[in-house]
Amino acid sequence: MLEAGKPATPLKSETLQVLLERGLVNQASDLEALDARLAEGPVTVYAGFDATAASLHVGHLMPLMTLRWMQKLGHRPIAVLGGGTTQVGDPSFRNEARPLLDELKIASNVSGIRRCIERLVSMDGDDGALLVDNAEWLTEFRFLEFLRDYGSQFTVNRMVTFESVKSRLDTQSPLTVLEFCYMMLQAVDFLELSRRYNCEMQIGGSDQWGNIVNGIELGRKADGRKLHGLTVPLLTTASGAKMGKTAAGAVWLHPEHLSPFVFWQFWRNTADADVGRFLRLFTELPMNEVERLSALEGHELNDAKKVLATQVTAIVHGPEEARKALEQGEALFGGAEELLEPTHVLPRIRLSEGLGLLELLVLVGFAGSNGEARRLVEGGGVRLNRQVVDDARRQITAGNLQADDRLALAVGKRRKALVGFD
RNA sequence: GGAGGAGUGCCCGAGUGGCUAAAGGGGGCGGACUGUAAAUCCGCUGGCUAUGCCUACGUUGGUUCGAAUCCAACCUCCUCCA
Known part of the structure; x- marks a missing residue:
């Protein structure tokens, strides 16, 4: 284990040097061994992504950038979509069970996430990055078979020592068997990937540490393989807050979401x-x-x-x-004070049907509800064609359009929209 | 197994029958200032077809004209005893 930016000995591998100087390293399973392995030649490395939302967000950029750098330096990334594990839900550092998602929802999330990942790592060519869904193997297991093959490789004694589990047990919050087994599934992922694709390294957020270590241990016990793990730091702002939220919600990577x-x-x-x-x-x-x-x-x-x-x-x-x-x-x-292209286009009939200012604010995503929109307007934060409007009952009509037939809507100093009609 | 304490809005936390959509703080948003920053000051911070209605104080029932507040059962957490 090591603290970011403080290599104990001079590093042999360029890869680790780069990751360290970019600030992408939080802790590693066996830094020296990993360094030596990376210096030796290309490795296959994976990071897993939950399928709990239809897009990734800026927090995911850390592991993604790590994969990207590694690809650049000759390694082969695998992005694992958690189509299977999401059906169970990672309990790490949560005090209660996550709501479970149905398969249909997960499948649609997987496609959105795929799109996000494709931008960061290249999937082209024979040696391009791979994108795999762990549902591929996890859904194949039959219970008895799984217990026999993998259950024997885990001891509950060891499993309860992981911080993610310990905190739940210490506070006597309920931890279901379903959640408890999550770490087995993620460990099996690592093992499967090492077998199928010769994957030797896993990266993840710092909350994934326990899960990663489990995979490394499983690899050693089951196959006698030396696997490696690396976590990226938690993304926070200088003011200490977890980063990635704005008024409108998470900062999504998918263009349809943001x-x-x-x-x-x-x-x-x-x-x-x-x-x-x-x-x-x-x-x-x-x-x-x-x-x-x-x-x-x-x-x-x-x-x-x-x-x-x-x-x-x-x-x-x-x-x-x-x-x-x-x-x-x-x-x-x-x-x-003007956008160059319309950010939103509405059907022109909306103008004659009667379009309230509040409704418009919600439509363009500046407010989550009419009430919130009302507060913005009454607080003097809303401008229509550069003029402050403080009447919440204001209706938008064709007469409000600017010369260019558009409507310039602004909230605060930074949020601006240009609405076109056709 | 026994005794006591606790579960409040995004988070922390006050509130023990009507004045409570619920003090205060944090966070967030808006305004002023500025550099589209930080700090500071001011305002807002459940939803709606809105002088009213709905939802909300662990869950489910009950008492009452009226409950976050009282009662019962259940779930969960904390402390002490065995």
């Missing part, structure tokens, strides 16, 4: 204190450039934030979207 421009804005609004760390973690700029940008002071740091936002957006949504987002951001805050 537009590239809003995504860009999220990064543009990074607090000063986080800029350097985020540049290292979420961009691929060379370290000297990262350092130059982080050293900027005062309002010049805003330039570093734009670079950060544009770089991250380019990775997640592509360079074209990133360029457009930057352009839009510049225009919007450079005085134009």
Whole structure:
């Protein structure tokens, strides 16, 4: 185990050096052995993703960036979608059972998540990254067979020593057998992947540590293989809060859940204190450039934030979207107060049918309910075509459209929408 | 197995029959200031077809004109005894 940024001895592998200097390492199972193995040649490495939502969010960017770097350095990533394990629910560090999702919902989530991952790691070619769903093997097991083959490799004695389980037991919160067995499933995943794809390494969030260690131990007991594990740090902001939430919810990676421009804005609004760390973690700029940008002071740091936002957006949504987002951001805050392209398009009949301002705010996602929209309006935070509107009963009609036939809607300083009608 | 204490809104936490959609703080959002930052100050912070209605104080029933507040059972947590 090691603390980030403090290698005990000089590292032999470029891979580990890069991951460390980017700040992507929290702890590793056996750092020296892992370093030696990585220096030897390409490995196959996997990270698992729960299928609990239809898109990944910025928190997932840490393991994804790790896979991406490793692919760049010649290793082969496997992204494992938890189509099987999600049917059980990871109990780690939770005080109560997660609601279980049905298979149909999971299947649709899997396809959205696949889309997110594809942007970060290349799946092309024979040696491209693999995307596998653990439902493939987990759903095949029959109970007795599973107990015989794997149950014998785990001792309850060992399982209860894991922090994730211990906390539940210590506080006497109920931990069902179903949840308890989750770690077996994830361990079996690792074993299966090592057998099927010669996968030797797993990465995950720091909350996955126990699950990862279990897999490593299973590999050793069942097959006598040396497997490796690495966790990435928990993503927090400088103010200590868990990162990745905005007013509208999580910062999704899927463009259908969060537009590239809003995504860009999220990064543009990074607090000063986080800029350097985020540049290292979420961009691929060379370290000297990262350092130059982080050293900027005062309002010049805003330039570093734009670079950060544009770089991250380019990775997640592509360079074209990133360029457009930057352009839009510049225009919007450079005085134009106007988006370049409509962010939303509504049927024109809505204008004659009667469209309330509150309803419109909900439609474009600036408010989660009419009540919230009302509060925004009454608090003076809403502007229609650059003018503050504080009448919550305001109706939108054709007469409100600007010369360009559009409607400029803004909430606060940063949230802006341009609504077109056709 | 026995005795006592506790379970409140996104989180922490006050509240022991009507004045409680529920103090206070955190977080979040909006406003002012600024650099689309931080800090600070001010406001808002359950939903709705909205001078009213619905949902909400572990769960389910009950008492009462009226319950987060009283009673019963159940679930869960904490402390002490065996």
